[in-house]
Amino acid sequence: MRPIYLDYNASTPIDPLVAAAMRPFLEDHFGNPSSGHWAAAGAKAAIEDARSKVAQLLGAEADEVVFTSGGSEANNLALKGVAWAAKANGGHIITSAVEHPSVLEPCRFLSQHGFKITQVPVDRTGRIDPDDVRRAITPQTILVSIMHANNEVGTIQPLAEVSRITRTHGIRLHTDAAQSVGKIATDVGTLGVDLLTIAGHKLYAPKGVGALYVRRGTPLEPLIHGAGHEGGRRAGTESALLAVGLGTACDLARDLEPMEKVRVLRDRLWQRLRAKFDHRVVLNGHAEDRLPNTLNVSFVGRVGAEILAQLGGVAASTGSACHAGRVELSPVLKAMGVPSEVGMGAIRFSLGRGTTEEEIDAVADRLASVAVA
Ligand SMILES: Cc1ncc(COP(=O)(O)O)c(C=O)c1O
Numbered sequence: 001m002r003p004i005y006l007d008y009n010a011s012t013p014i015d016p017l018v019a020a021a022m023r024p025f026l027e028d029h030f031g032n033p034s035s036g037h038w039a040a041a042g043a044k045a046a047i048e049d050a051r052s053k054v055a056q057l058l059g060a061e062a063d064e065v066v067f068t069s070g071g072s073e074a075n076n077l078a079l080k081g082v083a084w085a086a087k088a089n090g091g092h093i094i095t096s097a098v099e100h101p102s103v104l105e106p107c108r109f110l111s112q113h114g115f116k117i118t119q120v121p122v123d124r125t126g127r128i129d130p131d132d133v134r135r136a137i138t139p140q141t142i143l144v145s146i147m148h149a150n151n152e153v154g155t156i157q158p159l160a161e162v163s164r165i166t167r168t169h170g171i172r173l174h175t176d177a178a179q180s181v182g183k184i185a186t187d188v189g190t191l192g193v194d195l196l197t198i199a200g201h202k203l204y205a206p207k208g209v210g211a212l213y214v215r216r217g218t219p220l221e222p223l224i225h226g227a228g229h230e231g232g233r234r235a236g237t238e239s240a241l242l243a244v245g246l247g248t249a250c251d252l253a254r255d256l257e258p259m260e261k262v263r264v265l266r267d268r269l270w271q272r273l274r275a276k277f278d279h280r281v282v283l284n285g286h287a288e289d290r291l292p293n294t295l296n297v298s299f300v301g302r303v304g305a306e307i308l309a310q311l312g313g314v315a316a317s318t319g320s321a322c323h324a325g326r327v328e329l330s331p332v333l334k335a336m337g338v339p340s341e342v343g344m345g346a347i348r349f350s351l352g353r354g355t356t357e358e359e360i361d362a363v364a365d366r367l368a369s370v371a372v373a
Contacts, residue, residue, distance in 0.1 A: 001366075003313040004359045008202075008293060008352030009151050009179060010317060014245070015204035015353075021248040022206075025241040033238050034229070043240035050240075050247025054211050057250040058196060059187035066212045066233045067243050071178035071199025072102035074212035075145075077223050077234065078174040078195045079106040082143045083115055085219035086172070090140030091115040096128050096157070097335035099147050103176055107145075116140070125286040126155035126336050134165045144173050148180040148191070152319060152332045152348055153285030154294030156184065163192025172218055178202055178210075182253035183291050194218050198250075200242070204353070205249035209242035262351045263292035265360050269349060270295055272364035277371070282342055284319065284333065293352060298338070299345035299371050303327055308347060310370040314363055319346030 025046065031039030033047055052062045068074045083093065095107055097119045107117045120132040133144060144166050149156045159175055166173040174195035177186050182203035188196055195218060200209040214220055214233065226235025273281045277299065284296040296319065299307055304318035319330045320343060329343040338346070349363070 001313050002362075003315065004363060005315045006349040006351060006355065006359075006363065007315045007317055008355075009154075009291075009348065009350035011201045011207065012204045012352055013354065014206055015249060015252060017252060018205055018245050018248045022241055022245045025244050029240055033240060034227075043238075046240045047238050047243045050243040053247035053251045054198065055213075057181070057186065057254055058213050059189050060213050061216065063231060064213055064216055066214055066230045067238060067246070068210045068212055068234060069208055070201070070210040071100070071176070071197050072210075073223070074178075074197035074199070074210045075100065075102040075176055076106050077212050077220070078197060078214075079103065079143070079145060080110065080223060081220040081233075082172055082174070082195070082218065083110050084221035086142040087115075090138075090142050092118070092138050092140040092142060094118045094120060094133055094136045094141060094144045096120050096122060096146050098122050098126055098150050098152075098155075098332045099145070100151060100176055100178065103145055103147070120146075122155075122335050124337055125289075126150055126153045126284075126332070127286060127289070128157055128162075130158055130161040130165055133162050137165070137169055137171065141169070141171050144171055145176070146173070147176040147178075148186065148196075149177075149184070149291045150285070150332060151179045152317075152330060153296045153336070154179075154291035154350075155286040156180070156289045156291065159191045159193065167192065179291060182249070183256075183259055183293055185256065188213055188215070198246070200246045200249060203249050203253050205245045206242065209239070209246045211246060258353050259292045262353070262355060265355055265357060266293055266295050266349075266351050268357070269351075269360045269364055270297070272361070273297060273367065276364070276368045284336070284338060284343075284346055294348065294350050296346060296348045298342045299347070301341055302345040302371060304345050304347045307345070307367070307371050311363070311366050314366065316350070317348040319348060320344045 029042040033044040172194040178199035194215040196213040201207040327344040333343040
């Protein structure tokens with residue numbers, strides 16, 4: 001059977017326009033962007049053009065964009081960078097129970113170095129309650145980090161409400177927008193955030209590049225010390241090749257129209273599964289406030305990995321892992337309070353620009369034949 005890719009939240013293919021924009025920087029413009037001669041000029045100008053494109057997508061200024069190696073580095077830079085720079089003002093950070101490991105692990109690291117971390121819980125749909133953030137704030141709180149949209153279930157967090165609270169208290173707000181950039185609007189002014197993480201390979205740019213938006217005036221200690229690249233926020237000779245890839249992808253991502261087609265296909269898959277399985281299939285995540293491409297469903301009483309294995313050639317993810325013969329739910333589903341017999345049957349289908357109606361119907365047909373209890 002023809003392979004079908006429904007794992008766009010894990011990674012996207014490189015858009016052909018992105019690849020085309022990058023090619024000259026693979027083959028020709030090799031100069032060090034920091035050099036003062038002719039061989040540097042093309043690379044330097046391309047990096048600054050790419051920086052403007054990333055900024056434009058976010059409604060930010062170009063000098064507020066720091067290129068990184070990806071989402072994980074951007075999250076590490078946001079958390080450790082602000083923690084280190086602002087520790088004289090206090091050592092308390094608030095985050096949520098459903099963050100990506102690249103937020104949770106830096107928090108764990110910081111907790112081993114004297115910082116105090118509070119994790120606010122989520123409800124059954126995966127949403128935090130902004131009032132929990134309000135209640136968690138202490139005079140020592142220096143940073144709140146709440147993801148924009150969850151990678152597993154797609155639930156979108158009420159960031160604007162959180163930012164009203166953090167602003168009142170003069171606390172910086174970071175969001176991990178690795179999953180939301182290119183899928184929903186991510187204007188930093190509307191969201192009210194001071195730092196925002198982008199991961200290139202989730203939005204049709206290559207792996208190995210990302211960015212951190214840092215609002216002007218936000219204290220930030222670099223993770224990588226060296227020469228003054230990236231406005232002194234990340235040392236190391238910049239890659240024009242990767243910056244151009246991310247810049248072009250961000251330029252394309254300003255058009256959210258293709259996501260409406262994706263939403264229709266996503267809902268078509270859900271409708272077909274509901275029609276076939278009725279109450280034996282359950283939606284994980286928020287019914288409305290959810291990424292338009294993400295469908296996380298549980299086949300009640302079944303094991304997601306076993307269904308996927310029988311689907312043959314369908315790339316998707318499960319919400320559980322098998323450890324020593326026992327099915328262990330993902331930390332996200334656990335935090336949402338999903339019961340074990342529901343969570344173990346979870347499969348995340350994440351669609352993208354390349355998904356077709358034929359593919360969705362083929363997956364629905366295959367599921368109908370293999371997932372019958
Ligand atoms: C929500 C979220 N944050 C951060 C990351 C990490 O991004 P990267 O793979 O670019 O390091 C991912 C990737 O899975 C993600 O889904």
